[in-house]
Amino acid sequence: MSLKNKLNRMKKHIIREEAEPVDKAPLNELPEDALPHADQWGAIGAAPYVLDEDYCIVREKRYPLDHIHGSYSFRDAVRAVKAWQDFDGEHPLSARGLSPQDLFFFDTETTGLGGGAGNTIFLLGHARITESEVVVTQHVLPRPGSEIPLYHSFLSKVDYTTLVTYNGKAFDWPQVKTRHTLIREHVPKLPSFGHFDLYHGSRRLFKERLGSVKLVNVEKEVLGFHRKDDVPGYLAPMIYFDYVERRDPEGIFKVLEHNELDILSLITLYAHLSLTLLNPGEPESFEVGRWLQYTGNKERARTLFQKIVDEGDEGNDQALHLLALELKKEKDFEQAAKLWGRIGEEAPAKWQKAAYIELSKLHEHRFKDLDRAKQYAERAVPLVREGRESDHLQHRIDRLLRKMEKQ
Structure with a gap:
């Protein structure tokens, strides 16, 4: 069955308002050979999300709010959101009227840097702050053609109005919107003050000092976070294609780790940018x-x-x-x-x-x-x-x- 026909067939599932909850199925509910190395996936907190005899893989990881990521803890992001409540002006990063639980930290991994339908998203990652912890969730495309369970699992949790990304306004979210016509119909246009793109904030505050504001540079020079044995983002597509061919997840686990670090850095970068704006000091005043x-x-x-x-x-x-x-x-x-x-x-x-x-x-x-x-x-x-x-x-x-x- 073609992807278009599958999308049309499953349209009722993807409309969030009408969707019935679909639980992640235990590994033994899939055909025996459906998920090779299932035990390894289970060991990192991942399980299949089954929909209409197809599936994606969903991983969840939790961190306490006191977890230190560079020079900040995740509790600093909570403090930043609270600090915005006293800000009476307009600002693209203002969280006035929001709670920390409203923010949706989002990042993707794709098969290329170009746009268009030919560029496949194979990993959708996001994090939420709860009252006691940060929950990171990652949705993995196990093979091309399994986009329906991938997007169904993702769209059942996504909050469109409070995205926090790094260049996501120009890349990540448009990729989601344009990947499939059917998906695009259910992803609304981003509001002007509903999407916190930290890349633009980093350019404004750090460009003069750092030159390059790639996230890894901002992590080292601003957030005090240094990655160890990290897979460069440009290798992610090759690692994914290797996984699709050989089904050995060792490499793709490193890509998940890379994506997870990106998301965690979004949390502490939002804290840094917000606290700096509200109480500026050297060198960014x-x-x-x-x-x-x-x-x-x-x-x-x-x-x-x-x-x-x-x-x-x-x-x-x-x-x-x-x-x-x-x-x-x-x-x-x-x-x-x-x-x-x-x-x-x-x-x-x-x-x-x-x-x-x-x-x-x-x-x-x-x-x-x-x-x-x-x-x-x-x-x-x-x-x-x-x-x-x-x-x-x-x-x-x-x-x-x-x-x-x-x-």
Whole structure:
């Protein structure tokens, strides 16, 4: 029977609202040769999930909330969710109104990095925080063509509105949505404030410092977690195809372990990002300020930039510039000019240039001092790149000269 026909036949099973609960069957309820090395699967907490004479494999593992993963325990994620309850602004990572039990930490392993129906998901992993523990669940595709029990077992537990992923908005969840037409019909569109993608948060806070924000780099440099004997993600497809061919699960167990670590790191990374946003300190305070400013939390951002300026922390010049921009928007031009004037000769060229150009604008349009406006524009000349930026600056200087001639 074709996959399409099987999907149509089983449509009633996949609609979650109408689905009857299907228990994981004991190993002895499957044909004797259906799951080779069943004892090894059982030893790692895995069992078959049987549906319409087909099955997938579901594994469950539990951790106490006090379990340490790098520099954090899972209880820190509980603390982070509670801390969000006092946050009165909007933010993509805000868990205000949610409980720790609402979050659904999710990651997949696939047969390739490309999109489209030809790319098969062979492992769906997720974790939930309960009042006393973290429960990790993994759904394994034992062979191509067994997607129905795989997705049935997964969809019976998934929470679409509170996904926590790492680049899942661009990859993992779209893969689930596009794998099959029938499945896609029952996976709703992600709401804009219902999916916490920690990859974007990591780029905002760590990109400048780390360069690469691959999860393994963030684990080592930010979370204090170091993997040992981990299977690289790019090898997962080859290991899966080897398992399908030989049925020996030794390699696929390593892929499950890799996926499990990814999921556990999502929990502690959410804790770190949240606690850093709500109580920023070095080395990320400036980046936190920029993110708060970008998300509309201007008062919080301004307070943080002012703190950086007052304490002379790293990012002082950037903070001066962004704080001055906020004052300019509020029409406090005198104070904005004073802040831009504090960006000294030893500041990076980027911030010197920005300060000189803004001072030139203020003196031309607000203070009506064309000579000072031209002086500041000329100071910026050696700091700009050839091309459009240089042309715009020269146009400003030429316009100031014409104005001065008419005085």
